Amino acid sequence: MFTQEQLDALQEIINIAMGQGADRLARLIETFVVLSVPRLYAVKGSDDMHEAHQQISKQPVITTRQSFIGPFRGEVLVIFGMNGANELAELMGYVDDGEAQIKEELILDLTNLLVGACISGICEQLHLEQSTFSSPTLFFEGETLNSFIQGTALKDSKALLVEIQFRIESHAFACELLICISNTSIKAVSDAVDRLIDSV
Amino acid sequence: MIPDPNYFEGIIQRLNTGIVIVDQVGHIQFWNQFMKLNSGHDREDVLGKSIYDIFPEIPQSWFQKKIDTVYTLQHMAFTDWKKRPYVFRFPTTRPITGEVEFMYQNCTFSPLLDEEKKVAGVLIVVTDITEVAEQTLAMQRLTNSLEREKREQQKLITKLEEAQNQLLQSEKMAAIGQLAAGVAHEINNPTGFVYSNMGSLGHMVEDLMAVIDVYEDQLCRNGVPEAQEAVRQAKEKYDFDYLKEDLVSLVKESKDGIERIKRIVEDLKGFSHVGESEWQMADIHKGLDSTLNVVWNEVKYKAEVEKHFEDLPEIECIPSQINQVFMNLVVNAAHSIEKKGKITICTGQRGDQIFISVADTGCGISQEHLNRIFEPFFTTKPVGKGTGLGLSVSYNIIKKHHGHIEVNSTPGEGTKFVLWLPVKQPEIETEQEAAQS
Numbered sequence: 001m002f003t004q005e006q007l008d009a010l011q012e013i014i015n016i017a018m019g020q021g022a023d024r025l026a027r028l029i030e031t032f033v034v035l036s037v038p039r040l041y042a043v044k045g046s047d048d049m050h051e052a053h054q055q056i057s058k059q060p061v062i063t064t065r066q067s068f069i070g071p072f073r074g075e076v077l078v079i080f081g082m083n084g085a086n087e088l089a090e091l092m093g094y095v096d097d098g099e100a101q102i103k104e105e106l107i108l109d110l111t112n113l114l115v116g117a118c119i120s121g122i123c124e125q126l127h128l129e130q131s132t133f134s135s136p137t138l139f140f141e142g143e144t145l146n147s148f149i150q151g152t153a154l155k156d157s158k159a160l161l162v163e164i165q166f167r168i169e170s171h172a173f174a175c176e177l178l179i180c181i182s183n184t185s186i187k188a189v190s191d192a193v194d195r196l197i198d199s200v
Numbered sequence: 201m202i203p204d205p206n207y208f209e210g211i212i213q214r215l216n217t218g219i220v221i222v223d224q225v226g227h228i229q230f231w232n233q234f235m236k237l238n239s240g241h242d243r244e245d246v247l248g249k250s251i252y253d254i255f256p257e258i259p260q261s262w263f264q265k266k267i268d269t270v271y272t273l274q275h276m277a278f279t280d281w282k283k284r285p286y287v288f289r290f291p292t293t294r295p296i297t298g299e300v301e302f303m304y305q306n307c308t309f310s311p312l313l314d315e316e317k318k319v320a321g322v323l324i325v326v327t328d329i330t331e332v333a334e335q336t337l338a339m340q341r342l343t344n345s346l347e348r349e350k351r352e353q354q355k356l357i358t359k360l361e362e363a364q365n366q367l368l369q370s371e372k373m374a375a376i377g378q379l380a381a382g383v384a385h386e387i388n389n390p391t392g393f394v395y396s397n398m399g400s401l402g403h404m405v406e407d408l409m410a411v412i413d414v415y416e417d418q419l420c421r422n423g424v425p426e427a428q429e430a431v432r433q434a435k436e437k438y439d440f441d442y443l444k445e446d447l448v449s450l451v452k453e454s455k456d457g458i459e460r461i462k463r464i465v466e467d468l469k470g471f472s473h474v475g476e477s478e479w480q481m482a483d484i485h486k487g488l489d490s491t492l493n494v495v496w497n498e499v500k501y502k503a504e505v506e507k508h509f510e511d512l513p514e515i516e517c518i519p520s521q522i523n524q525v526f527m528n529l530v531v532n533a534a535h536s537i538e539k540k541g542k543i544t545i546c547t548g549q550r551g552d553q554i555f556i557s558v559a560d561t562g563c564g565i566s567q568e569h570l571n572r573i574f575e576p577f578f579t580t581k582p583v584g585k586g587t588g589l590g591l592s593v594s595y596n597i598i599k600k601h602h603g604h605i606e607v608n609s610t611p612g613e614g615t616k617f618v619l620w621l622p623v624k625q626p627e628i629e630t631e632q633e634a635a636q637s
Contacts, residue, residue, distance in 0.1 A: 021273075028265075028272040093265030105283035109265075116275030135278040135306065 021117025070131030218326030277309040304333035536562025564611035
């Protein structure tokens with residue numbers, strides 16, 4: 001796993017990457033995007049995972065997922081509140097709103113944007129080859145994260161968990177990202193972090 | 201050996217996947233064979249033209265946001281057939297055996313970078329997934345119908361359980377009825393001779409008192425003073441004057457008590473009598489009174505009962521069944537009253553019909569429930585308290601008697617049920633139904 005030094009460096013890298021991601025996102029949808037300082041957890045499995053998110057996990061949520069493939073490999077879970085996304089329909093170019101179908105497509109669009117902004121930013125900072133992405137899908141809906149994670153074994157996620165809150169100010173919209181890095185890419189990431197630390 | 205560029209061009213042209221490249225404003229830069237075959241537009245006709253002109257069905261602002269995403273974030277964008285079955289309105293790839301009209305598609309939008317790592321175009325890859333979509337949709341339909349069936353079965357199971365509970369309940373009621381009839385019969389005999397003995401005892405006490413009077417009279421006139429004194433002392437000791445008075449009233453009260461026992465026993469017998477399920481001419485008022493006696497215990501702490509009986513002819517009915525209906529109405533009325541109220545029972549005749557009305561000052565029935573009260577198993581009482589069959593059975597009994605039931609209810613004020621029954625049953629049907637029952 002990561003040393004404390006590596007974790008500190010990663011924290012900083014992700015902070016910068018997310019800042020850039022948020023900036024691009026803001027330009028795309030032409031509105032202010034606020035994000036929290038990312039919090040990093042080194043987790044060993046789903047037990048730690050659900051402990052890490054007691055705050056967000058009490059309300060029913062819609063969670064989407066999207067995987068990224070490359071030297072930097074894993075999955076991102078994006079956790080939306082049950083409401084809130086609707087307001088962004090216009091920003092994302094949807095004309096006729098109100099349908100459930102559109103709401104879901106919109107949430108998937110947002111997932112894609114957030115994940116893209118974050119992962120590309122991290123790859124850039126770490127000078128890793130850009131990841132490619134799978135299409136985002138709905139993970140689960142209407143349960144609390146706790147109850148869902150407790151019933152599901154999350155494989156191969158003994159890695160890194162990044163918790164970031166996005167808020168789009170004018171639209172009272174917020175969501176959280178969990179970046180789960182797969183075991184196979186830990187070495188690549190930690191090597192890249194070491195290179196970065198050495199070069200400073 | 202480096203193959204010439206046409207080699208790769210050939211591969212891309214023959215891919216069984218749609219490939220389009222557009223620039224930042226949506227002008228088409230590249231177009232492969234798949235796109236040509238499905239859209240019917242030749243490559244030469246579309247190059248340089250706006251994709252929105254070639255495909256007017258594309259929602260422009262939404263599509264442009266995808267392109268913007270690729271340009272701004274240098275990131276991929278996706279469409280999912282489940283959310284949006286198609287982006288390009290191509291005919292289905294199963295024109296003969298398929299069920300759907302259009303080609304289901306997943307699209308990915310990827311950035312094409314130039315030497316300076318700037319986005320130079322958007323590569324749109326269109327995948328035909330009609331096959332998968334059709335299977336998924338069929339599976340979804342199957343799941344839906346299975347779930348619907350499951351729900352229906354669950355409903356049936358619940359109904360069955362209810363019916364079974366009701367069966368148990370009615371078995372129990374029948375057993376209790378039999379028992380009551382048996383007990384009533386057993387009590388009837390001793391009550392009979394106690395009653396008649398009490399009658400005799402009354403006369404005897406009177407005779408005894410007359411004899412004692414004669415004794416006293418004679419003692420007063422002819423007795424020696426010692427004897428008179430002894431009798432006086434004895435009378436005082438046993439409080440003879442009180443004894444004389446009380447004896448008469450004791451006997452009278454006991455007679456009343458026995459009479460009441462007799463009446464209740466008779467009502468019980470009449471009420472639960474199994475054999476009495478034949479059509480006969482019966483006095484409704486007698487039935488009402490005896491039913492009231494039977495349920496008196498349920499009613500007396502809840503309500504005072506007011507009776508307004510007009511003169512009624514005897515009517516053709518099955519008395520035990522009419523009693524059952526009447527008991528239901530009275531018990532329901534008593535249950536609807538929370539603390540203390542009034543139950544008013546009226547009877548009368550209008551033409552060749554008679555009516556019996558039972559009105560209470562209870563909690564009333566809400567409009568939504570009013571439509572359902574005659575449904576079997578409908579009850580608002582807590583689980584285990586009511587079977588939801590009382591009114592349904594009553595309804596059927598009255599229907600069998602060619603009558604009808606009217607209900608009026610105001611929530612919070614009370615409910616009034618009116619039974620209408622013909623004096624004479626239509627002849628032929630009566631025989632048929634008697635045979636049926």
